[in-house]
Amino acid sequence: MSCTITGERLQATEAFHGHWCPGLAIGIRAAELALQEFPPEQGHDLVCLSETDMCGVDAIQYLTGCTLGKGNFLQRDYGKMAFSFFDRASGRGFRAVLKPETRADMDDELAGLMRKMTDETADSRDRERAAELRQALQERFLNLELESMFSIQRLDQPPPRPPRILTSLACQVCGEMTMESRTRRLEGRTLCIPCFEGQEQKR
Numbered sequence: 001m002s003c004t005i006t007g008e009r010l011q012a013t014e015a016f017h018g019h020w021c022p023g024l025a026i027g028i029r030a031a032e033l034a035l036q037e038f039p040p041e042q043g044h045d046l047v048c049l050s051e052t053d054m055c056g057v058d059a060i061q062y063l064t065g066c067t068l069g070k071g072n073f074l075q076r077d078y079g080k081m082a083f084s085f086f087d088r089a090s091g092r093g094f095r096a097v098l099k100p101e102t103r104a105d106m107d108d109e110l111a112g113l114m115r116k117m118t119d120e121t122a123d124s125r126d127r128e129r130a131a132e133l134r135q136a137l138q139e140r141f142l143n144l145e146l147e148s149m150f151s152i153q154r155l156d157q158p159p160p161r162p163p164r165i166l167t168s169l170a171c172q173v174c175g176e177m178t179m180e181s182r183t184r185r186l187e188g189r190t191l192c193i194p195c196f197e198g199q200e201q202k203r
Helices: 007-017 022-037 056-064 107-118 124-143 193-198
Strands: 046-050 073-075 082-087 093-098 150-155 168-170 177-179 184-186 189-191
Touching (some): 022 056, 022 093, 056 073, 184 193
Antiparallel strands (some): 082 093, 184 189
């Protein structure tokens, strides 16, 4: 197997996410790429920016220590299998994009089967075939060499800035405290986003 993450760590990643799936395997390999580029023992201040919200983000958070709660995992839901990693200490970074050929033309068939399962029109043969394809993709993702799996682009832009603690303001509709940078102004009032979106703004 090409993947260098230990079996114990893979099992722990699966337990963290809740199940094995092809998406988790993609995240594992993206995390592996980041850990090779920025070894933890060298004291890197790692940041990840993910362009998807798929299963693999759990693997990245678990294996790299970049998490939403610490503010060093950022998610931009562009629907792309792309992950950027930065080291704030050195300013270095790279963007990894999953190559289309990595999926070995299994996506169309699997997508059709998954739609049938969602619609509850799949029979036992459909479910068995979907399981076979998912297993094949998982194994393929774990066995490919990283350079065959991802296109790598070196980044010359600065890393995302560290998170800041900002003042909270009371929403003038619901009264709940809201981070100032997440508030909206409407007719001279300060509103949280849900209350702002709930207001009739065109009269």
